[in-house]
Amino acid sequence: MIEGLAAIYIFMLAGFTGYEIISKVPVILHTPLMSGSNFVHGIVLVGAMVALGIAETTAQQAIGFIAVLLGAGNAVGGYVVTERMLEMFRPSDKKAKGEDS
Amino acid sequence: METLIQAAYLIAAALFILGLKQMSSPVTARRGILWAGAGMVLATLATFMSPQILDSDQVSVNIGLIIIAIALGGGYAWYSGKKVAMTDMPQMIAMYNGMGGGAAAAIAAVELIKASNEAAHDVTGSSTVADMLGADVAVLGILGAIIGTISFSGSIIAWAKLDGRLNRSKLLPMQHVINALLAIVTLGFGVAIYFTNSLDTIIIFYLLALVLGVFITVPVGGADMPVIISLFNALTGLAVGFEGYVLGNAAMIIAGIVVGSAGSLLTQLMAKAMNRSVANVFFAGVGTDAAAVSSDGSEGVMKEIQAQDAGILMSFASQVVIIPGYGMAVAQAQHKIWELTQILTEKGVNVKFAIHPVAGRMPGHMNVLLAEAGVPYDMIYDMEDINADFKNTTVALVIGANDVVNPSAKSDSTSPLFGMPILDAIDSDNVIVIKRGRGTGFSGVENPLFFADNTKMLFGDGQKAASELIQAVKEL
Numbered sequence: 076m077i078e079g080l081a082a083i084y085i086f087m088l089a090g091f092t093g094y095e096i097i098s099k100v101p102v103i104l105h106t107p108l109m110s111g112s113n114f115v116h117g118i119v120l121v122g123a124m125v126a127l128g129i130a131e132t133t134a135q136q137a138i139g140f141i142a143v144l145l146g147a148g149n150a151v152g153g154y155v156v157t158e159r160m161l162e163m164f165r166p167s168d169k170k171a172k173g174e175d176s
Numbered sequence: 177m178e179t180l181i182q183a184a185y186l187i188a189a190a191l192f193i194l195g196l197k198q199m200s201s202p203v204t205a206r207r208g209i210l211w212a213g214a215g216m217v218l219a220t221l222a223t224f225m226s227p228q229i230l231d232s233d234q235v236s237v238n239i240g241l242i243i244i245a246i247a248l249g250g251g252y253a254w255y256s257g258k259k260v261a262m263t264d265m266p267q268m269i270a271m272y273n274g275m276g277g278g279a280a281a282a283i284a285a286v287e288l289i290k291a292s293n294e295a296a297h298d299v300t301g302s303s304t305v306a307d308m309l310g311a312d313v314a315v316l317g318i319l320g321a322i323i324g325t326i327s328f329s330g331s332i333i334a335w336a337k338l339d340g341r342l343n344r345s346k347l348l349p350m351q352h353v354i355n356a357l358l359a360i361v362t363l364g365f366g367v368a369i370y371f372t373n374s375l376d377t378i379i380i381f382y383l384l385a386l387v388l389g390v391f392i393t394v395p396v397g398g399a400d401m402p403v404i405i406s407l408f409n410a411l412t413g414l415a416v417g418f419e420g421y422v423l424g425n426a427a428m429i430i431a432g433i434v435v436g437s438a439g440s441l442l443t444q445l446m447a448k449a450m451n452r453s454v455a456n457v458f459f460a461g462v463g464t465d466a467a468a469v470s471s472d473g474s475e476g477v478m479k480e481i482q483a484q485d486a487g488i489l490m491s492f493a494s495q496v497v498i499i500p501g502y503g504m505a506v507a508q509a510q511h512k513i514w515e516l517t518q519i520l521t522e523k524g525v526n527v528k529f530a531i532h533p534v535a536g537r538m539p540g541h542m543n544v545l546l547a548e549a550g551v552p553y554d555m556i557y558d559m560e561d562i563n564a565d566f567k568n569t570t571v572a573l574v575i576g577a578n579d580v581v582n583p584s585a586k587s588d589s590t591s592p593l594f595g596m597p598i599l600d601a602i603d604s605d606n607v608i609v610i611k612r613g614r615g616t617g618f619s620g621v622e623n624p625l626f627f628a629d630n631t632k633m634l635f636g637d638g639q640k641a642a643s644e645l646i647q648a649v650k651e652l
Contacts, residue, residue, distance in 0.1 A: 079312075082421055082429070087334050089417070089430045092193055093437030100200040102449070102533045102558050105442065105540030111199045112438050113409050115192045116615050117216060117272075118431040119279045119416045120246075121185075121223045126286040127245070128229030128238050132293075135286050136238065140245050142282035145328075147249030148278035150220075154213050155257030156268055161205045163547035166331055166554050 107164075110157040117150030177225060184222035187429035191215030196438065202553045217286045219427050220246075249275075249371050262548045263505050266538045267338035270405045273412055274331025279322035280415035281382070284317050287422055288378050290629070295373035306370045313422050318366045320418030322385050327408045327415060329389030334405050337398065338537070347394050355391050362388055379633060402538035403447050407454065410439025449533030451585075451596035478614065481632035483641060486608050487648025493570030495526040497562065499599055500546065502536050503576020503612070507638030510549035513575065516531055516646050517551070523649070530562040530572075530599050532580035563600045572604035574625075576638055578611075582623045593621055607631040611640045 098106055123146035127139030195212030198204040223229070224239070232238055243615040253272065260268045298307075306314040323612035336342035348354055365381035368374075413435030420428025447454045474493050490496050497518065504510055505521045529551060543556060557565075566572060574581055582600040585593040601607050603626050609626060611633060625631055634641050 077324055080446070082312075082334050085426065085429050086417070088434055089433035090437040092511055093413075093434035093439075094441055096193070096196050096200060096434070097438040097441045100442075101202075102539055103531065103543040103553060103556060104200060104202060104205060105446065105533075106269075106536075107205060108199050109331075109409055109439070109538070109540075110405055111212065112413065112435045112442070113213055113269055113273045113276070114209070114216075115196060115431050116276050116413045116416045116435045117421070118188070118219060118428050119193070119276050119283070119412075120216075121219050122283050122416070122419050122425055122428050123279045124220070124223045124242050125226060125425070126230055126283045126287075127242050127302060127574040128226065128235075129232050130238060130286060131233065131290070135289060136234075136241060138282050138285050138289070139238075140241050142279045142286065143242055143245035144249035144465075145275040145282065146279035148253040149257065149272050149279060150216055150253075151250040152253030152257045152268070152272035152275070152650065154209065154216070155254055156260065156265060156275070157209045158206075158213070159257070160198070160262075160265065160544045160547075161209055163544065164202045164205060164553050165547070165602060166203075166552050 107157055107160045110153060110160060114150065114157050115151030117153050118145065120146035120150045122146070178227060181222045181226055182426065184218050185425065187238055188215035188219035188222075189427045189430040191218070193434060196434070224319070232480045242393055264339070265544065266402060266405060266541065267335045268344075270331045270334040270338065270408070270466070273405065273409050274328050274335065275329060277327030277408065277412040277415055279324075280412065280419045281321050281328055281385075283419045284321035284324065284422065285378070285382065287313075287317055288321065289375065292369075292373045292375055292378060296375075298373075304371050304373055309422075314370050316418040317371055317422040320415040320422065321382070322362060322366055323411050323418070324415035325382060325385035326389035326392065327411045329386045330393040331405070331408045331412075333390050333393035334396075334401055334408065337393075337396075338401055342394075345395055347391065351391065351395050354580065355388070358388050358391060359543040367589070389625075396457060399450070400452065402534075402541075403443060403450065403452070403454065403457045406439060406443040406446055407490070410436050410443055412481065413437075413439050428593055446534075446539050449539055450595070451593070478626050478633045479631065481608060481634050483634060483644035484648045486632070486634055487645050488652065489606060490520060490525065490571050490573070491523055491649050491652050493525050495519075495528070495565075495569045495603065496520060496571045496573060497528045497530050497569045497601070499530050499572060499574045499577050499581060499601055500531075500535065500542055501532075501575065501577025501580065502542070503578075504534065504638050505542070505576070507576065509575065509638035509642045510551075510644035512546055512639055512646060514546075514549045514551050516642060516649065517555075519646060519649050523652075527555065528557055528562065528565070530557050530559070530601075532559055532577070532599050533597075535577065535580060559597060559599055566600045567604035569604040571606045571608055572601040573608050573610070575610040575642070578622060579621065580625055582621060583628075584621070584624055589644055591621060601625065602628055602630070605630060610634045610638055612637060 123142035200209030295303040338554040417432025584591040
């Protein structure tokens with residue numbers, strides 16, 4: 076378990092890290108980056124799995140099931156669209172051979 | 177086993193941070209998402225080994241349910257993510273983001289219901305949710321629940337609005353006052369959960385938070401949607417971080433808070449690029465003030481040009497700068513524009529693309545659309561990098577863009593656009609504007625650039641006009 080001051084340290088350092096990562100991003104990558112960070116909070120899937128895993132009543136299982144369903148959607152969907160967008164970004168030397176017309 | 181799982185979470189968190197870091201440069205961006213993806217797979221697999229899950233009374237049922245839920249949710253998302261058109265990307269991101277917020281809220285619901293159940297059956301009979309969870313866990317759990325729920329219902333409204341399924345921007349009179357009251361009542365129920373063990377309180381709390389998310393998002397104008405989506409993205413991150421604390425899961429805390437802070441900064445950057453404050457987006461609702469002003473008299477006349485002449489002008493130019501807007505993507509003209517670019521390049525013309533920060537429907541969206549057509553990213557220039565270069569430009573070709581090249585944003589302090597940074601296309605020797613008709617842009621503001629001496633208008637559908645230009649240039 077993470078408790079008390081240790082948790083506050085993690086919150087603080089993670090906050091600075093996020094700020095630092097974004098502050099140098101060129102505008103051209105804003106959309107893929109928003110999508111990429113959207114994918115990263117898909118880690119909620121892990122928590123949803125635990126919530127469903129420890130469910131005891133049917134009601135808890137139902138809500139946990141929804142949690143996993145939504146969490147998996149976030150993680151997988153976020154990955155697929157980010158990957159699709161970033162895959163298209165290429166420099167000009169590569170395209171010289173591949174493109175037609 | 178516990179140590180191994182924690183180690184897997186730690187590696188996953190590191191991969192997320194390194195992945196996001198690599199996504200901040202176009203050269204390494206692709207690798208970044210692959211790394212982050214590997215982290216996600218690692219964390220998910222490790223969670224199946226979690227003693228919390230394996231020690232449960234209903235372990236086989238629950239694990240079965242987990243696998244079914246992942247298959248259904250992941251399968252749907254995989255299919256929809258592969259299929260979605262690049263132009264529809266913003267609403268798809270909103271949708272996936274809403275799912276994440278909903279998941280965080282649902283995790284909190286399981287924990288809160290469990291705690292209220294335990295408290296109600298406690299021997300003392302007067303225990304509360306806070307007694308069961310501890311003050312810190314209860315507070316962060318409830319906060320995460322309200323944030324996640326708002327992000328969930330708000331993102332769905334954002335998706336519906338961008339997808340053209342919902343057009344109204346007003347639900348009730350005095351919407352902002354009602355929203356403020358609703359927010360206070362919702363928070364009140366949140367506090368009540370803390371001090372009681374009533375299941376009804378939890379249910380009402382969630383319903384209120386759902387409605388609040390809807391009410392906050394409905395009045396937001398279409399142009400401001402990216403800011404809201406980005407904000408909900410940050411909020412979901414925060415909610416995930418808080419629920420990570422509730423579950424004692426370090427990977428969730430780190431990933432959630434990193435996204436929360438990165439998303440907050442990204443939201444501010446976007447709002448700044450659009451010349452709006454985040455508060456403004458929430459409490460004003462665009463269009464209401466902007467559309468009312470407009471039309472301060474259009475001076476002069478628009479000068480028309482035929483594709484033939486435009487083609488000649490561009491073929492003998494030393495430098496052509498293409499300024500695409502969302503209109504180009506709507507007309508599906510980006511492939512034709514890229515073809516035109518290649519022909520011009522062969523003729524020795526120096527072609528560049530200039531992208532305004534808010535071109536497309538989201539900052540960076542236009543870059544994605546151009547990349548899809550095959551335009552390499554090193555031909556694409558940001559506003560700051562290209563603006564000084566317009567003086568050396570023979571032809572600036574504006575296609576489907578309007579407000580982002582409107583010089584009144586600089587010169588006319590009464591203009592609703594005043595203060596918004598623009599692309600200085602007007603500094604070029606010639607400006608050719610491809611435009612469907614004579615109407616105004618998204619903001620409804622008249623554009624003096626269209627009446628400038630060095631501007632010629634090429635009227636017509638973007639795709640057709642681009643084809644004619646290609647034809648004209650080829651024939652030379």
